[in-house]
Amino acid sequence: MSSSPSRAAARSRGSPPEAGALNWVCCTCAAQFAEGAEPPERCPICEDERQYVGLSGQRWTTMSELARDHRCEVREDAGLLGIGVEPSFAIGQRMLLLETGEGNVLWDMIPLVDEAAVDAVRARGEVRAIAISHPHYYSGMVEWSRALGGVPILLHEADREWIMRPDPTIELWSGERRELFGGATLLRLGGHFAGGTVLHHDETLLTGDIVQVIPDRRFVGFMWSYPNLIPLPAAEVERIAAALEPWHVERIVGAWWERVVERDGNEVVRRSAERYVRALA
Numbered sequence: 558m559s560s561s562p563s564r565a566a567a568r569s570r571g572s573p574p575e576a577g578a579l580n581w582v583c584c585t586c587a588a589q590f591a592e593g594a595e596p597p598e599r600c601p602i603c604e605d606e607r608q609y610v611g612l613s614g615q616r617w618t619t620m621s622e623l624a625r626d627h628r629c630e631v632r633e634d635a636g637l638l639g640i641g642v643e644p645s646f647a648i649g650q651r652m653l654l655l656e657t658g659e660g661n662v663l664w665d666m667i668p669l670v671d672e673a674a675v676d677a678v679r680a681r682g683e684v685r686a687i688a689i690s691h692p693h694y695y696s697g698m699v700e701w702s703r704a705l706g707g708v709p710i711l712l713h714e715a716d717r718e719w720i721m722r723p724d725p726t727i728e729l730w731s732g733e734r735r736e737l738f739g740g741a742t743l744l745r746l747g748g749h750f751a752g753g754t755v756l757h758h759d760e761t762l763l764t765g766d767i768v769q770v771i772p773d774r775r776f777v778g779f780m781w782s783y784p785n786l787i788p789l790p791a792a793e794v795e796r797i798a799a800a801l802e803p804w805h806v807e808r809i810v811g812a813w814w815e816r817v818v819e820r821d822g823n824e825v826v827r828r829s830a831e832r833y834v835r836a837l838a
């Protein structure tokens with residue numbers, strides 16, 4: 558949500574690049590791009606009306622530059638292993654490890670990988686899939702996949718235009734639902750992005766910001782753009798709430814540390830959608 562690239566990690570277009578082609582990382586959204594000797598001209602994700610280019614213009618870094626003054630922060634959140642970036646960088650989300658009895662899912666993504674974080678993830682068992690809610694978190698996914706031995710990265714095909722670093726480990730899925738393993742299911746809800754995805758397991762829903770956990774935990778939010786405060790149409794919000802209705806949800810776990818609805822998730826979604834539609838009427 559906030560943009561706080563460190564000065565040391567930031568590089569403006571035009572400053573001398575390190576030797577060789579690099580996978581540049583946008584300082585505002587943390588998307589990682591295909592290799593280039595020079596930073597890209599622009600970041601399409603930030604130029605889209607759902608994001609923004611920072612006040613000081615388009616800036617770039619790389620994962621190795623970022624690693625000089627940032628590290629992975631590993632701790633439990635909502636009973637799951639969480640990994641964020643410390644100090645906070647770009648949108649500031651953390652990712653989560655969903656453990657099922659039949660293998661684990663790394664949910665959402667951060668722009669940094671380090672050994673301690675990889676060890677912590679590996680210690681919990683095999684990661685069989687990486688899944689990401691929407692393009693604002695298409696950051697260090699290829700690096701994480703490689704660090705874990707070439708784990709497939711599951712992205713919804715409706716958001717393929719936002720993949721800035723194509724890679725053979727990326728597997729596009731289509732339709733409204735994708736069964737994984739161990740009772741975990743990806744649900745395409747759309748809304749914030751056409752391919753907007755949540756991950757359901759047992760009584761838990763991991764939502765990124767497709768269903769936004771807000772400071773008042775009795776409600777959640779649904780928006781087209783959070784930083785630019787652009788609402789979704791009422792019919793879209795009604796559709797999203799209806800799509801979640803058949804799935805038993807107690808806990809809703811959002812994209813940032815401690816953004817968790819602990820119980821009555823179905824009721825929270827229902828009352829939030831009603832409030833939203835009332836406000837637009």
Ligand SMILES: [Zn+2]
Binds near residue numbers: 602
């Ligand atoms: Zn960007």
Ligand SMILES: [Zn+2]
Binds near residue numbers: 691693749766
């Ligand atoms: Zn977003």
